[in-house]
Amino acid sequence: MGNELTPLLEVKNLAISFFTDHGEIRAVDGLDFSLGSGQTLGIVGESGSGKSVTALSILKLILPPGKIVSGEIFFEGRNLLTLSDSEIGHLRGNRISMIFQDPMTSLNPVFTIGAQIAEAVTIHQKNSHHDAKKRAMEMLEMVKIPEAASRYDAYPHQLSGGMRQRVMIAMALSCKPILLIADEPTTALDVTVQAQILDLLRELQGELNMSTILITHNLGIVAEMCDEVLVMYAGREVERAPANDIFYHPRHPYTVGLLTSLPRLDDRGESRLVPIPGQLPVMKAKASSCTFAPRCKMAQPKCTESEPPLYSSGKNCESRCYFWDQVIVQR
Numbered sequence: 001m002g003n004e005l006t007p008l009l010e011v012k013n014l015a016i017s018f019f020t021d022h023g024e025i026r027a028v029d030g031l032d033f034s035l036g037s038g039q040t041l042g043i044v045g046e047s048g049s050g051k052s053v054t055a056l057s058i059l060k061l062i063l064p065p066g067k068i069v070s071g072e073i074f075f076e077g078r079n080l081l082t083l084s085d086s087e088i089g090h091l092r093g094n095r096i097s098m099i100f101q102d103p104m105t106s107l108n109p110v111f112t113i114g115a116q117i118a119e120a121v122t123i124h125q126k127n128s129h130h131d132a133k134k135r136a137m138e139m140l141e142m143v144k145i146p147e148a149a150s151r152y153d154a155y156p157h158q159l160s161g162g163m164r165q166r167v168m169i170a171m172a173l174s175c176k177p178i179l180l181i182a183d184e185p186t187t188a189l190d191v192t193v194q195a196q197i198l199d200l201l202r203e204l205q206g207e208l209n210m211s212t213i214l215i216t217h218n219l220g221i222v223a224e225m226c227d228e229v230l231v232m233y234a235g236r237e238v239e240r241a242p243a244n245d246i247f248y249h250p251r252h253p254y255t256v257g258l259l260t261s262l263p264r265l266d267d268r269g270e271s272r273l274v275p276i277p278g279q280l281p282v283m284k285a286k287a288s289s290c291t292f293a294p295r296c297k298m299a300q301p302k303c304t305e306s307e308p309p310l311y312s313s314g315k316n317c318e319s320r321c322y323f324w325d326q327v328i329v330q331r
Contacts, residue, residue, distance in 0.1 A: 014071035042226035114152030251319035
């Protein structure tokens, strides 16, 4: 599924495991997706569903005891998993950039924010110190940091959480990447600042014509930002569809669970949020049944006997559920 044209990014049968003292833990298992130029793909699911690990694999940042055990990741027609360290290093921050979850731990506390942005430009663009500083100043202005010239010499601890996140965005976009991976970019921010950051990302994406992978557990952000949504559970795709379909015609019980656990602005306090019972399973082997069955209200004996395949459940829609055509969400 994806664009009729050759996609910018194409992930095929990706599997990632962590080899621990307690055995192999399968974090991602047989994942496929693609992303076209200028599009935004939202990857959603609970913590532990494999979202961030998937993102890190695109940049070959999976560290031991983790390992990419199978699959292919094509970017601009090249399989990233076959590239040397120097080749993938040239792409990181240059053609593909990533905004990490926590800006306070991602920024170096002993260097000024301007120096850190300029360093990224110097490393990837081979610019002179003067040109790198000029570019860093431009990026601080682009992400709308007030008094950018005076903030250039500020240290991370001197900025608010929202300002630090803007610095991370400035650093990620300083080399004009064509693919941006944003891993929970607004998690630690209050709702007002969240809205500002999302507006900024949307505006910059339009200006730079970037493709974006947005990793989040917040379906409200997905509704605002994404063209297509990939729902992950226990390292597997359970549903994928255009954003409108996910909200109005979900085809997997897990997606329904995520939706009904969200507060609604039009609810007026008349109903309670419905949590998803139970916890994510720890995957130590390839799934032999529906991994969501123990938590699913729709589960039937068939669900525990074999894993459902991915069903084509509509135009550009897929669902890993035997009963996808019976799934409803209460409004």
